[in-house]
Amino acid sequence: MIETALNIKDLHFSYTESASRKKMRTQSFFNWGGLLSAVVEDTKKEVLSGVNLRLRQGETICIGGASGQGKSVFLRIIAGLAKPTSGYIHYFGEHLPIEQHTALEVAKRQVGLVFQNGALISNLKVRDNVALPLRYHGIGNEAEIQEKVNMALDLMRVRSEADLFPHMLSTGMQKRVAIARSWAMDPKLLLMDEPTSGLDNYNRRNLLPLIDNMRKLFKTSIIIVTHDLLIAKELGCSIMFLQNKKLTTPHPFDYWLTSEESIAQELFRDLQDRC
């Protein structure tokens, strides 16, 4: 029986950002504004409404959609950085209640996230960036950590930049280091936000087999949020679209290419000519 890595049922999420912004502005010695804003609910902007997703272990899935549909927010919710308004999320068959839905709790379940901008710690060298979570969690002694770091840097071809600071690297390289950092933690579920944007064709072609290998060798489940839909074709995985606050059913690349649905028509128009 193939176990599920991630099971999301009826997920709702809406922004109350305007309320918290107002709270920030009226921040004073005692925050009386906090009491008011708790009573007077601000206008909510609903982003996700009734999203369902089921991901098997070792499965890769691409999530596409026009920009501004809440793809990144969806990824942030899975990583625990944003709290869903309601819904049920099971990580590896274990239910995580919304009250405990924090990034630290999710990270305990070996879920990794690669940020769109890499989000490397800017005052640490590349080597220390990759080693930071390993050292913090005390995984192995210093020699083992160094070995693991070198392996991760070799995989992403950034070993020669190991002693540079993140600001000396290009965006693409920063992203590769970020992927190396996530890989070093042996995640069981890896979330990637636009992994190929900012990468040249050569590195993009190198990255894709690596993602494929992770899936095959380590049984890592991967969710990729991307505009680069050709990834799905090259990885042979299914694509879902985030449309009208809901996820569509997953289908392989070729299905969408010939589909009559409006989202496929919109996003695959120029790809149809190329493929």
Add this chain to the structure above:
Amino acid sequence: MKQNDVYKKLTFPGGALHLLGVFFLSTTMGQQFTLFFKAVASIFSGKKNFKADTKNIINQVFFTGIEIFPVLFIVATLFGTVIIVEVITMMNKVGFSDVVGNLMVIVIIRELGPIFTAFLIAGRSGSALTTYIGSMAINSEVDALATMGVDPVRYLVMPALVGGVFAVLIMTILFSFSGICAGFLTTKLLIYFAGDMLNVQITWTYLSSAIMQSLTMTDFVLAIVKPVVFACIIITNASYQGLAIRKDVRQVPKATSRSVIYSFLYIVIADVLLSSFYIFQYLGELSKII
């Protein structure tokens, strides 16, 4: 759902207290208390990496304390000089030359030392910490730490807190020490150049014995308690303001100024609360006389 059930089970006073607690935790102050206790708790939690923690803490002590020492030393020396000259000339004029030691202890060791050190460190290191953590929050580095399972409170706030406590403690002691010693030397230098114009007679034996006589146990205890409390206030407030920034670059300067100003405010309030200890002591002595 579960929280509502708990709330329904409570009796009326219990429910009122529950609401009050929830309200307090939603205020800025409540959240700062939460952050402080989380940071203290994180010292004992999780995998302990003693070597890395010690390195971080020592770095923080250097950053918070040692680098500010030249400025602090000059401020302490000049203030010490001014106070010694003023106190001695004034007290001799009004004929209370036997309370010189008392006044020196009250002004330098009890009040000026801890407060000035705390202000200097809040202005320099507190604001630096807010900008540092705030910039990290904006570049989603704090989020990245959390998704790697690295607790930002433990990784960023805890070393700053422990290092800050040590640094402020050491710096306060150095402030009082250099205020008195270097202040005395500068006064001597002034007397040497100004001669009779200053009309101050002072020897080290006189000053040191007067101070030693008027030092009490309470002074020693409060000389440790005050800097520790001030350091906790500065670091907690600075880290809280930094962590509360939400993806808006304009918030960083605002948060930094809030960090410094509220640190000043909280420090003065805490100082008054701690000094009320002396008031109780005086009242006790008063009842003895009566």
